[in-house]
Amino acid sequence: MNKKKIYSTWFLAPAMLIFLIFFIIPMITSLFFSMTVWDFKNFTFVGLDNFKMFFSERSLNIGIKNTLIYAVLTSGLKVILAFLIAVFLSSAIRTKNIIRSIVFFPNLVSTIAIGITFTAFMHPSKGIFNKVIEFFGGTGIDWLGNINLALFSVIATDVWKGVSIATVIYVAGIASIDKTFYEAASIDGASGWQRLKSITIPLCRPAMNSVIILSFIGGMRSFDLIWAMTGGGPGFATDVMASIVYKQYAAGFYGLSTAGNVIMFVLIAVLAFPLQKFLLSKEVD
Template sequence: MNKKKTYSTWFLVPAMAIFIIFFMVPMVLSLFFSLTVWNFNGFTFCGLDNFVMFFKEASLRIGIRNSLIYAVLTCGFKLTISFFIALFLTSKIKTKTIQRSIVFFPNLVSTVAVGIIFKALMHPSKGLLNKALEVIGINGPDWLGNVNLALFSVAAVDVWKGLSIATVIFIAGIQSIDKTYYEAAMVDGANFWQRLVNITIPLSRSAMNSIIILSFIGGLRSFDLIWAMTGGGPGFATDVMASIIYKQYAAGYYGLSTAGNVIMFVVIAVIAFPLQKWLLSKEVE
């Protein structure tokens, strides 16, 4: 019995080793170096000075606000749009296999490449988007240069790129629903909307929760698309927590940027864990 227990325990070693080396060790080191002023030649302990300095930065408050707005927008639109696309692609249409491949295409393109392409498409005078609007007599705005519009423009591109994964998750969730529920509902005279509200939405709650968690956390820690499209500008209009941390690191404030990473980790954890617990409590058992 003891031999069997020891033998089974050994299967945990590879996973535990990976977890400790690639998660626990970097996390402890980050926490330590966030309390120092360091460079590649050495470090000096400074206590909580980095955290105090970071919270005094006006850009941090802007970054947290922008991160929350960005996360809520991208998560909400991905969830809503991908659900109806998945609903369409799980119907009895003949070309659904081809259309699923088309929907998944944006996920195959690098995020940075997507950012560069859309930056060109959204150029105020030469961009294809504004050129198309000119044809129908509309003066297109400066999508990425307007401080009131830039964050929403980047969020729209993020939604376009992220729809593919969300749609695939929803398709899997919808297809896993037992067809007998729909058959029984139709026998009782339920129409399409009644079946949608009372069967499809409640029974695809697990897929919905996965999308909310992944999209929301992804929105909070988003960096590459924003940096490729705007670099955090104009001004601080599209600066998020990750871009502020990167700017501090690029300027040589390594301890300050490490403290920023710790702050971002705590902010995401404080939001994500209660959100996940609340969402799981709403699932249909």
């Protein structure tokens, strides 16, 4: 019995070693350097000063607010829109394979390319969006220059790109549902809405939970699309945690940026793990 236990433990050793080297040690090192002012030659220990500065400076702590708004809205919209599209694509329509390919297309394009393209589309005077609005007699909108609108413009672009992979996950979840459930419901006279509410949604819960978790964590970590479209501007209107950390690194404030990384890690862990536990508890056995 003891030999069998040791034998199993040795199988775990390589994975534990990799976990130690690439996760535990970097995490402890980051925590230490977040409490210092450092460069590539030396460091000075300053305790919690970096964290105090991060929470006291508006140009820094606004990233926490924007990150939460960005993550919640992008995740929520992807969950709802992707589910509706997946239900449509799982119905008996002849062109569903072609439509599936079209829906998945945004996921094949580089995020930076999408950011640059939509920045051109949203140009205040030459962008196609404003040209369409003006064609119908409206007034052009400063999509990325208005501090009250810029973040939501980037969110809309993120949803357009991210809804594709969420739809694929939903389609797979719906396809895995046993058709006999729908046949039994039809015999009992259930309407389309009743079948959707009582069969599709409950049995598609694992796929839905995956979409929620993946899109929420992705939203919390988002950087490339925001940087390509606004660079965090105008002002600090679209700055999120990742863009602020990048700016501090670029400016040479390595200790402050490391503190931002630690805050972002804690924020994701504190929100994502309880959310995952709650969602798993709601799955149908």
